[in-house]
Each structure stands twice: as structure tokens, then as C-alpha cells.
Amino acid sequence: MLKMPNLEVHQPDAVKHDTKVSAQDVNVYYGEKHALQNVSVNIPDRSVMAFIGPSGCGKSTFLRCINRMNDTIPIAKVTGKIIIDNQDIYDPSLDVVQLRARVGMVFQKPNPFPKSIYENVAYGPRIHGLSHSKADLDEIVGASLEKAGLWKEVKDRLNDPGTGLSGGQQQRLCIARAIAVNPEVILMDEPCSALDPIATAKIEELIDELRQNYCIIIVTHSMQQAARVSQRTAFFHLGTLVEEGDTTDIFTNPKDQRTQDYITGRFG
Numbered sequence: 001m002l003k004m005p006n007l008e009v010h011q012p013d014a015v016k017h018d019t020k021v022s023a024q025d026v027n028v029y030y031g032e033k034h035a036l037q038n039v040s041v042n043i044p045d046r047s048v049m050a051f052i053g054p055s056g057c058g059k060s061t062f063l064r065c066i067n068r069m070n071d072t073i074p075i076a077k078v079t080g081k082i083i084i085d086n087q088d089i090y091d092p093s094l095d096v097v098q099l100r101a102r103v104g105m106v107f108q109k110p111n112p113f114p115k116s117i118y119e120n121v122a123y124g125p126r127i128h129g130l131s132h133s134k135a136d137l138d139e140i141v142g143a144s145l146e147k148a149g150l151w152k153e154v155k156d157r158l159n160d161p162g163t164g165l166s167g168g169q170q171q172r173l174c175i176a177r178a179i180a181v182n183p184e185v186i187l188m189d190e191p192c193s194a195l196d197p198i199a200t201a202k203i204e205e206l207i208d209e210l211r212q213n214y215c216i217i218i219v220t221h222s223m224q225q226a227a228r229v230s231q232r233t234a235f236f237h238l239g240t241l242v243e244e245g246d247t248t249d250i251f252t253n254p255k256d257q258r259t260q261d262y263i264t265g266r267f268g
């Protein structure tokens, strides 16, 4: 009899939201390497989906497909379809810069620009023409910092460098920067892996608040984190999506032996 880990699953509501992102038969090749094989999944709006699985199984590769970040890797080739709302994001006529505003990304290591706190957040809205005056921009910067749970801590030092903040504050600044351009989807690639437990808890609380308004997809190595923050979980193994479903089901009643082995710590 396998012992399931004692994971506290956070499932505050059972509301099912419409699909925001639909991946259909997605494959990714890095040169000869077939890194992601026939991945199909529907990701609901206004909820958090966690991607879990052992190192090298393709979680980040798949995440990067959703805002076409793999386009920046010359040897990467993506086939299949990814539809956001009704739009195929691999349609050659699509403006990738606009797409990356709609689908924001937060990385493993906080990466603020070497500019002031204010400028880190103002940069995106300015280049995307979202503000028409300084007052507009101030409003967007303030609201974004507020939504990212950082306003109170930085309101009196907006001109200080973003890089002078603590790691957790820098990560919230990066989340504010993503929010500032009105994204619909936020991709998070192990956003807490460089943070201490207190900063991690703050980011997790923030993710829980943000899911009211955004479709959030998070890659995490921590099953505890997936259980705490997500409503849906997808388990990847060796470049395939083995199974996905409600987080509670994946952690308490997985259908596939490989999922069961992973969540019970047999590999990974």
C-alpha cells in the first residue's frame, strides 16, 4: 500500500471557469531532441494551474510555449496549436510583443531592470502606449504595486533602485511589472525558488489573490506549493503530460502509476 504524502490541498471554491488557454497536440524539438510530445490541455481562466514533474520533464519548455518565449531559442521548433480565447498564438500574423504583454512572465530569479522601482513598473505601460499623461502613468504604477502587495513598502521610495529591494520584494516588483500592462495570463516559472519561506508565503498569498482576475500557470518543484496554490495540476514526465485534473484528485487519487510514484516521492 502506497503512502500518500500529507499535503494540505487548498481548494477554496469549486467554481469552474471557462478555458482560457487551450493547447492542442503541442510538440517541441530542440534540434534533434524531442523535448515535449503531443501535449494537449485546457487551462481555465481565473484559477491557478500548477505544472509539476521531475527535472527535465518539459514543464518550463511547455510554459515558454504559451508566450512564445521558445521563439527566442534558435534551435527550438514548436508544432501544434495554442489557442488563447479564440486566437491561435502561433498564427504568423500575430504580434509577439503584444502577446507577451497579454501573457506576462515571472521568472525563477527576480530580474528587475537596473532602474528605479517606479520605472520598472512604468516601462511596459509606456512602451505599449497605455498611458496618456504622467498622472495616468502614476495611477497605473500605483495600482500595479498595490495589486502586487508592494505599495505600502515602497510608496515613499519609488525612485530608489528596484535592485535594492529584498528578494521577495523584487519578485513582487516583477509581478507588478507584469500586471502593469494588463495581462490576461501570468506564467510563473518557479517564482519562489530563490526566496525564503516568509517571502514565499507572501508570493503564494498574492497568487491566491491574483487568481480572481487572471489565468495563472505556475511551474513548481514543490508539491506542497502546488497543493497550496493551485486548483488544477498537470503532471509531466519525460516530455509528456501524464495526467491533469483538479489538484485534490491529482494529490489524493492519481490515475497513473507514474503520478502516484512522483507524489509519493519514489522518483524526482
Ligand SMILES: Nc1ncnc2c1ncn2[C@@H]1O[C@H](COP(=O)(O)OP(=O)(O)OP(=O)(O)O)[C@@H](O)[C@H]1O
Pocket (backbone or CB within 6 Å): 030, 033, 035, 053, 054, 055, 056, 057, 058, 059, 060, 061, 062, 073, 075
Ligand atoms: N534551450 C535548450 N536547448 C536544448 N535543450 C533544451 C533547452 N531547454 C530545455 N532543453 C531540454 O529539454 C528538456 C526539458 O527541459 P525543461 O527545462 O523544459 O524541463 P523542466 O521540467 O522545466 O526541468 P527543471 O524542473 O529542471 O527546470 C530537457 O531535456 C532539457 O535539457
